[in-house]
Amino acid sequence: MFKNFRLAMAWLHTWFGLVLGFVLMAVFFFGSLSVFDREIDRWAIPASRFEPQPMPSFDKVLRPVFESMQPQQESLDYLKPRVNGPLPERFDTVRAWGAYTTHRDPVLGIYANYEVPNVKDHDDVAYATRTIDPRSGASLPDDRLKIGSRFFYPLHYSLNFHWMDLGYWIVGMAAMVMLIALVSGVVMHRKIFREFFTFRPKKATQRSALDLHNMTGVLALPFHFFFAFTGLVIFAGIYFPVTHTQLNPLHELHEKLEAQETGLPHDRAGVAAPLASVDAMVAEAQRRWAAKGMAGEVGYLGLTHVGDSNGYVSVYRAGTDRIALTGQGIHFKASTGAVIREEPAPTAVARVGEFLTGLHLQHFRHWMLRWLYVFGGLMGCVCIATGFIFFVEKRKKQHAKQGSQGSRAVDALAVTTVTGMLIAAAGMLIANRLLPDALPSGWPPRGDLEQYLFWAGWALAMLHAFARGGVVAQGGINPAWREQCYAVAAMAVAAVGLNWATTGDHLLKTVGEHYWPVAGVDLFLLAGAALAVLAARMVSARAMRAADAAAASPLQGTADITDMAASAAQKKEAAHA
């Protein structure tokens, strides 16, 4: 089918990259934003704009909150068809309580799982989640959306498309294609080292887009490779769900054997027992970490089989100074506070696993590395976007002659996924600041409304991109690029202004107080606006030059001639290779 391996790789790279590139664009962009998901949460929920807090006292703060919790409606709706008979009014048998925090969390997310009587599959539990202010235990309103950690972040790995878990599968497929595109890209790239530092913006768009595509792909290659790979590792359990399908009995047996080995009971004993002071257990855990020279804060606190004589409390150290999320777990008997088990050092394999997932999920404290990740992610976006531009530039003249709409469609989709995505994100932030605190009755919850507006903004940008794309079918530049760049700039500035108007937190104040979570989001928005204006002006200049060239030579612009010369040279080289 192909004359040589390189041409086969080029075909693979072009077509797989094109189709899943649109998904990858969103994955890379929202992944970059997720590096600062908790900071975006601060911006979106002004009530949570205070300093990060350590894990609060369980006995004084968390226990009353946990005891007041009951499964949420969403969980009950899911369970209704999965039990024999009706669901109970109240759920009093707690399977687990848990709280997880990092060095960047002012508010604390907690969850509870409850045993469900008469359930068909005993793995099913009723669950409840809540966000509290750890200083007082007060709950935050349920309808506030944590835009960073509950919308942008899940968008990054599931596209927020949960029907049959399809979102996870599409993103997983895209990650596989990313790995394929990296390998095939290296194979088809002739001058990796010779053009390592090469970017020639003054050449024809096709050439300079390819330069930028190669450069951002090659120079950030380790980043791209590791993030696509570790992303797949993190969700391997979803992609290969063997433990709960073919190997289910084995999995059950393994859990029971593990429970015997570790002394952590697998099931409830059915005998009620009181709960000793959890604060004392936490203090003991911290004393043991300090004795090992690893003094640290609590990252995860969990209680299993609450209220039962088999109940136990698990305390994990926050991995603030490590790549691993948490570690050094110590488990206590809930009724007495006696240590049941101190987890041994992880095996080499476990350590590799922790490193691979930890480097992707990044809950450690390292601001420079965080920014380098954002940079890497944005380089990925540039790489994909320039890939689209190259695809269109290479074909649009040809398509114009043939009367094909192919490059017009690809270009409009590129506008949608590049600038349209920014419009959607900025629009969501604006909606977050403009929607009233209390919505009229009968309206959807505030957070849901923000999500609808996000998708609506994106859909509008897509309509606009397709409507304005007629020029591309004649070999020109879609004016939607320029118009949407200006829209992005205006919306980003508006979001910063609205943050000031609605919360009083303007940049002088947040920077002066060193409140970087909010100042950082504002500064990022302003920098984005400046870049968008710059991009819009460069697109205008290019469009003008192309128009002048077309006027000067009605048959062929100068850009075309260099393009043709370049492609002729390429063909010659390909023939030699």
Add this chain to the structure above:
Amino acid sequence: MRDALMLAAALAVCLAGMGWLALAMDVHWEQVRGAGQPHGAARRLRWLGAVALAAGLALCLGVDHASMAALVWIMALGASAIVVAMVLTWRPRLLQALAWAGGR
């Protein structure tokens, strides 16, 4: 503070290292100096670049746990390479500051 300074130094030597590696290439040397490379310059620049990048790793290891330092270093390499490429595109003369190492 000490950590921040060491990380800044790590970034700086990675940047310099990538700059020297770029200057070791004929095309880029010409972009910066406007003339061909002196004899033996490429070798010298390549060595210097490699040593600078290694020094960057050492500085990263001085700040963080090895697992994290390796990540910081790899990311710093990529970022410095892109910065050097952008400097070569828009302000090649800035790299004059590093060209002394190639000799006259």
